[in-house]
Amino acid sequence: xxxxxxxxxxxxxxxxxxxxxxxxxxxxxxxxxxxxxxxxxxxxxxxxxxxxxxxxxxxxxxxxxxxxxxxxxxxxxxxxxxxxxxxxxxxxxxxxxxxxxxxxxxxxxxxxxxxxxxxxxxxxxxxxxxxxxxxxxxxxxxxxxxxxxxxxxxxxxxx
Amino acid sequence: xxxxxxxxxxxxxxxxxxxxxxxxxxxxxxxxxxxxxxxxxxxxxxxxxxxxxxxxxxxxxxxxxxxxxxxxxxxxxxxxxxxxxxxxxxxxxxxxxxxxxxxxxxxxxxxxxxxxxxxxxxxxxxxxxxxxxxxxxxxxxxxxxxxxxxxxxxxxxxxxxxxxxxxxxxxxxxxxxxxxxxxxxxxxxxxxxxxxxxxxxxxxxxxxxxxxxxxxxxxxxxxxxxxxxxxxxxxxxxxxxxxxxxxxxxxxxxxxxxxxxxxxxxxxxxxxxxxxxxxxxxxxxxxxxxxxxxxxxxxxxxxxxxxxxxxxxxxxxxxxxxxxxxxxxxxxxxxxxxxxxxxxxxxxxxxxxxxxxxxxxxxxxxxxxxxxxxxxxxxxxxxxxxxxxxxxxxxxxxxxxxxxxxxxxxxxxxxxxxxxxxxxxxxxxxxxxxxxxxxxxxxxxxxxxxxxxxxxxxxxxxxxxxxxxxxxxxxxxxxxxxxxxxxxxxxxxxxxxxxxxxxxxxxxxxxxxxxxxxxxxxxxxxxxxxxxxxxxxxxxxxxx
Numbered sequence: 001x002x003x004x005x006x007x008x009x010x011x012x013x014x015x016x017x018x019x020x021x022x023x024x025x026x027x028x029x030x031x032x033x034x035x036x037x038x039x040x041x042x043x044x045x046x047x048x049x050x051x052x053x054x055x056x057x058x059x060x061x062x063x064x065x066x067x068x069x070x071x072x073x074x075x076x077x078x079x080x081x082x083x084x085x086x087x088x089x090x091x092x093x094x095x096x097x098x099x100x101x102x103x104x105x106x107x108x109x110x111x112x113x114x115x116x117x118x119x120x121x122x123x124x125x126x127x128x129x130x131x132x133x134x135x136x137x138x139x140x141x142x143x144x145x146x147x148x149x150x151x152x153x154x155x156x157x158x159x
Numbered sequence: 160x161x162x163x164x165x166x167x168x169x170x171x172x173x174x175x176x177x178x179x180x181x182x183x184x185x186x187x188x189x190x191x192x193x194x195x196x197x198x199x200x201x202x203x204x205x206x207x208x209x210x211x212x213x214x215x216x217x218x219x220x221x222x223x224x225x226x227x228x229x230x231x232x233x234x235x236x237x238x239x240x241x242x243x244x245x246x247x248x249x250x251x252x253x254x255x256x257x258x259x260x261x262x263x264x265x266x267x268x269x270x271x272x273x274x275x276x277x278x279x280x281x282x283x284x285x286x287x288x289x290x291x292x293x294x295x296x297x298x299x300x301x302x303x304x305x306x307x308x309x310x311x312x313x314x315x316x317x318x319x320x321x322x323x324x325x326x327x328x329x330x331x332x333x334x335x336x337x338x339x340x341x342x343x344x345x346x347x348x349x350x351x352x353x354x355x356x357x358x359x360x361x362x363x364x365x366x367x368x369x370x371x372x373x374x375x376x377x378x379x380x381x382x383x384x385x386x387x388x389x390x391x392x393x394x395x396x397x398x399x400x401x402x403x404x405x406x407x408x409x410x411x412x413x414x415x416x417x418x419x420x421x422x423x424x425x426x427x428x429x430x431x432x433x434x435x436x437x438x439x440x441x442x443x444x445x446x447x448x449x450x451x452x453x454x455x456x457x458x459x460x461x462x463x464x465x466x467x468x469x470x471x472x473x474x475x476x477x478x479x480x481x482x483x484x485x486x487x488x489x490x491x492x493x494x495x496x497x498x499x500x501x502x503x504x505x506x507x508x509x510x511x512x513x514x515x516x517x518x519x520x521x522x523x524x525x526x527x528x529x530x531x532x533x534x535x536x537x538x539x540x541x542x543x544x545x546x547x548x549x550x551x552x553x554x555x556x557x558x559x560x561x562x563x564x565x566x567x568x569x570x571x572x573x574x575x576x577x578x579x580x581x582x583x584x585x586x587x588x589x590x591x592x593x594x595x596x597x598x599x600x601x602x603x604x605x606x607x608x609x610x611x612x613x614x615x616x617x618x619x620x621x622x623x624x625x626x627x628x629x630x631x632x633x634x635x636x637x638x639x640x641x642x643x644x645x646x647x648x649x650x651x652x653x654x655x656x657x658x659x660x661x662x663x664x665x666x667x668x669x670x671x672x673x674x675x676x677x678x679x680x681x682x683x684x685x686x687x688x689x690x691x692x693x694x695x696x697x698x699x700x701x702x703x
Contacts, residue, residue: 026428030384035376036369038547040498041579048498076369089367093359100230101366102373102498102547136498136548137230 007068009034010078020066025049027065028075036076036105040134047133050106050113051075057113076105079112088112091150092143099137107133111147119155123148201264201522204277208284208291209334210263212241218312218327220245220252224281225265225522226273227257227543228362229553233273235360240278243346243353244285246309247326254361257521257543267520267554269651279345286343294337295329362545372544374502374517379572382504383412384427385565386434388420389581393647395441404436413437414568421565423573431578448646454489457615458593460644462636467618469631476608476629480599484671488596488663490616492645493589493652499547500582503559506572511538516559519549524556531560532567551651555587587650590638592616594663604677606686611664615644619656623664626688 006015009032016031023042028034028051040048042061049061052074079086088108091097098104107130114121114129121129126147135143205211213221222241228234238252255261257268265277289309296314297304300322308317315323348355365371390397397418405413411424411433420437424430448456477483504515505528512534518524521543526536546553562575577585597610609630613621617638623630638656641648652658672682680700687693 022426022428026426030426030428033378034369035372035378038373038498039375039500039576043579045579046498076367080368085364085367092367093363098230098360098363098366099232100497100499100548101362101371101545104366105369108367134498136496136550 003066005065005069007070008072010074016065018065021064023061024051024063024065024068024073025060028060034075034077038102038105040103040106045134046103046106047110048103048106050109050133052109052113052116055113055116057110074109074112076108079108086112087150087153088115088146091146091153095142095146095149097139097142097146099135099139103133103135103137107135107143111143111150115147115151115154120151121147203264204280205263207338208288211281211284212245212288213332213334214247214288214292214312214326214330215332216327216330218247218251218325220247220312220326222252222254222281223258223262224254224256224277225259225262226268226277227519227521227546228254229268229519229546229549231273232360233268234362235358236274237278237281238361239353239356239358240274240282241285243351244282245289245326247312249353249358251312257518257541259521259525259539259541262521264522267523268549269519269551269554282345283342286345287339288335290339290343291335291337292326292329295335296324299324299329366545373499373547374504374515374544375499375574375576377504377515377544377574379504379506382506382572382574383423383425383569384430385421385423385562385569385573385575386427386430386578387561387565387575388422388434388437388439389584390441390443392441392443392446393642395443398440398442400440401438404438405433406436408433408436412569414565416564416568419561419564421561421568423565423569427574427576446646450491453492453591453646454593457591457644458487458595460615460636462615462644464612464633464635465618467621467632467634468623471608471627471629473608473610473629473631476627477599479601479607481602482671482675483597483599484667484674485597486595486667486670488594488659488666490589490592490594490659490662492591492649493658494583494586495548495550495552495588495652496583496586497548497550497552500577500579501553501555501558501585502547502574502576503556503562504572504574505559505562505566507532507534507563507566511540512563512566513540513542514559514563515542515544516556517546517553518543518556518559519546519551519553520556524559527556528560528563532563550653551655552586554650555585555648557585585648587639587641587648587652588645589652589655589658590616590645590649592638592659594659596663596667598667598671600671600675604675604682604685606671613656613660613663616659617656619654619660621656621660621664624689624692625668625683625686627686 003020004015004017028037037051038048040046044059044062049059050057051060054071110133126144211223224237234254238254242249242252293304293307293314307314313323313325402413405411405422411422414421422430422433499517502517506513514528521541525539525541529536529539558575558577562573566573593614595612599607601607606627609623609627611632613634615636618634621632636644639650669679672679683696
């Protein structure tokens with residue numbers, strides 16, 4: 001059913017009028033032109049489409065757009081403030097936790113969700129949290145290193 | 160651009176001859192047009208250094224490579240190689256990769272061959288350009304070449320470095336019509352100042368900010384999203400199709416050309432919804448094999464055996480053996496499953512097509528697409544954005560052919576992104592394989608014979624690394640192509656052949672050691688004679 005959904009996207013108020021059952025992923029990518037959030041499987045299996053909704057990491061490919069009404073959505077495009085990169089973005093670059101880069105936005109948002117819940121995760125907790133997010137190039141250990149580095153910087157308030 | 164198109168009417172070299180010797184003629188790229196770039200040849204790398212690089216008036220350098228960035232990092236490594244030979248700052252080099260109208264021909268980005276095979280051609284181009292610029296600078300400065308040197312994108316007088324001229328001033332962003340008869344030598348590794356360093360990759364910032372554009376992120380005016388009807392099984396034939404369900408979805412348009420049926424829509428998820436409304440009946444061939452019977456099927460499949468290596472006498476080796484072993488090893492089909500599924504955007508017009516593809520093989524794709532839509536390959540421009548992983552699986556461009564066919568029918572640009580299910584179904588899998596090994600060892604635990612037979616997985620890395628006096632290595636059939644011996648497409652997958660062959664060989668070595676009650680590491684070292692391999696095995700054991 002077509003409906004108008006208002007929500008906050010990367011700190012800006014947006015409204016879309018569309019079928020409320022459509023996945024958030026496609027509304028972001030096609031209707032709103034934010035292509036940083038990736039389609040990997042469409043079945044909640046890979047994590048490439050991960051975004052933050054009210055500070056929780058959520059997979060946008062199975063999340064109906066109607067459910068974001070009144071909520072706050074953050075995508076990869078909303079992480080940096082101007083030219084200043086987020087500590088996670090800097091850490092992913094520093095540790096070379098990027099190869100093809102297709103899973104990267106989802107990895108960064110997933111880890112951001114973790115650090116918002118648990119600012120000082122152990123390595124084991126990071127691995128456990130990131131486990132369901134898939135990287136086919138094989139950057140896993142570097143991603144864990146990057147998250148540890150970013151956690152330190154965020155804790156010290158340099159975000 | 161001026162209207163004096165005179166030079167276009169004659170061959171460029173003829174034109175240069177008319178001008179006489181001693182002149183360094185600079186051509187604007189615009190004088191030639193995309194398809195007439197210097198030496199756009201298929202099958203080998205160009206001789207002309209202009210095909211690899213262009214130096215703008217401000218000194219910035221553009222490097223052209225038919226190789227593509229899949230995540231392996233050649234966007235930095237190739238820039239380093241060019242910067243090293245050309246003597247320009249690494250930061251001044253911008254890479255243009257996988258654009259068939261701008262870049263020199265390339266067979267494809269696979270087999271870990273970018274640095275090893277394209278690298279030397281690129282370095283040679285950089286070195287020759289540097290020497291030509293030196294000669295041009297000698298003319299400009301009125302000094303003999305021997306008194307000059309190049310560094311940081313400028314040529315200067317060795318005795319007076321302030322007396323210099325920049326590459327940008329000399330080249331002005333144009334094609335340099337001057338070449339050397341004798342190609343300058345490449346720098347020895349000991350002299351490297353840029354190569355061998357870990358330098359920032361130009362793609363990183365785009366990739367951590369969401370700005371990186373993959374084929375599925377391309378947006379063109381009037382572009383629609385296409386979804387293609389797929390059969391439920393390999394080899395299934397479309398019998399009847401009812402399109403009415405798809406047409407009920409608002410804004411959906413359905414196209415049919417024989418058994419090729421596609422839906423286009425302004426929204427990708429709605430295109431998929433419309434496609435689901437199509438009712439189709441197929442004639443499905445009975446499956447010949449399943450995941451259990453495939454190994455028997457492969458083992459019984461006849462094909463010519465290729466002798467990879469042979470030495471000594473197997474019968475002699477058997478006589479010397481006190482322990483004999485005979486085992487078969489099986490590896491399953493494995494999908495590439497790159498996180499980015501096969502994606503493309505095609506903009507087909509009467510006079511040419513532009514196709515954005517996440518591909519490892521832009522050259523070749525142009526011809527394949529052209530054939531499907533009735534255009535010569537030089538009127539199909541393939542542009543390769545960032546590729547979201549390939550691992551050998553992105554050499555096939557079926558999705559781009561589909562996008563082009565739909566674009567031709569719809570008259571607007573079409574994006575086709577395969578759903579994950581299609582990406583698995585139409586993958587060119589690492590082939591399932593059977594490896595049969597017979598071997599034996601003597602009382603001193605030395606391997607006396609090794610009879611190795613790999614079936615339909617390819618011979619790469621099938622050669623024995625151990626010191627065995629009597630051995631034979633056979634490889635049957637091809638591992639690529641299909642359907643054929645394999646029921647669906649197979650192809651290169653992350654070290655094709657090696658996964659199967661090394662798994663089988665080393666599993667068998669473990670088995671021999673275990674049955675003889677020996678430590679697997681000691682058994683290996685006892686049977687290795689190649690010093691380099693001994694070091695490799697020791698290093699692997701340390702890391703394990």
